[in-house]
Amino acid sequence: xxxxxxxxxxxxxxxxxxxxxxxxxxxxxxxxxxxxxxxxxxxxxxxxxxxxxxxxxxxxxxxxxxxxxxxxxxxxxxxxxxxxxxxxxxxxxxxxxxxxxxxxxxxxxxxxxxxxxxxxxxxxxxxxxxxxxxxxxxxxxxxxxxxxxxxxxxxxxxxxxxxxxxxxxxxxxxxxxxxxxxxxxxxxxxxxxxxxxxxxxxxxxxxxxxxxxxxxxxxxxxxxxxxxxxxxxxxxxxxxxxxxxxxxxxxxxxxxxxxxxxxxxxxxx
Numbered sequence: 001x002x003x004x005x006x007x008x009x010x011x012x013x014x015x016x017x018x019x020x021x022x023x024x025x026x027x028x029x030x031x032x033x034x035x036x037x038x039x040x041x042x043x044x045x046x047x048x049x050x051x052x053x054x055x056x057x058x059x060x061x062x063x064x065x066x067x068x069x070x071x072x073x074x075x076x077x078x079x080x081x082x083x084x085x086x087x088x089x090x091x092x093x094x095x096x097x098x099x100x101x102x103x104x105x106x107x108x109x110x111x112x113x114x115x116x117x118x119x120x121x122x123x124x125x126x127x128x129x130x131x132x133x134x135x136x137x138x139x140x141x142x143x144x145x146x147x148x149x150x151x152x153x154x155x156x157x158x159x160x161x162x163x164x165x166x167x168x169x170x171x172x173x174x175x176x177x178x179x180x181x182x183x184x185x186x187x188x189x190x191x192x193x194x195x196x197x198x199x200x201x202x203x204x205x206x207x208x209x210x211x212x213x214x215x216x217x218x219x220x221x222x223x224x225x226x227x228x229x230x231x232x233x234x235x236x237x238x239x240x241x242x243x244x245x246x247x248x249x250x251x252x253x254x255x256x257x258x259x260x261x262x263x264x265x266x267x268x269x
Contacts, residue, residue, distance in 0.1 A: 005062030020088035024096030030056035054192025067195035121204035132199030166222035166249025220248030
């Protein structure tokens, strides 16, 4: 996919002679998603943060296909080429983790090691995918209504009531995270959900079995659904290891940043 179909908003923090980490945020996140982790890592690495299509200030100049996983993956590889990054570390959270897995399976030579936080290889069966597409369609309609009725904040509040997020709403910096999420646009989020959602993406389960790149799977101890998924991932991929982060649900890098960074530092060393 030509890079001309995208106008990526990104931040590239260069530290002399330090390898690059490419960070990919989750659904409704944006370029500042991993700022706290980067602050703790300091000058140990260089950092590339991107607003993924449908999020933040990134603009999609092409058709709706430009919101799909294969198109975005190719565009990111082209961006790495433009920035003269031949190889880097890769960290992805949730939706960004699914994209990170696609990248490492299709462009393994471009990444040293890959960290997947609360991610999955998609849905294994057609029936599951169709059910998820229907589910995401209804979520998308709620997003559109939030735009029409100016209750996007209420939509976000309901979103974080989901069991996978555990106790995130009681986190002392939850309101700051909410403020960042509110800077996204519901219409663009709807496109991301429809074309990058778990139901729409191709299943990566079979390809995962043959993955040769070292993978670190991170999940929160309160996120039982993704603990089960990631345990299965670790069981079928010999190059994957699973770590469970304490006192966290789905968003481990937000709820327990210090332990998240500790695992990154150890794995990427």
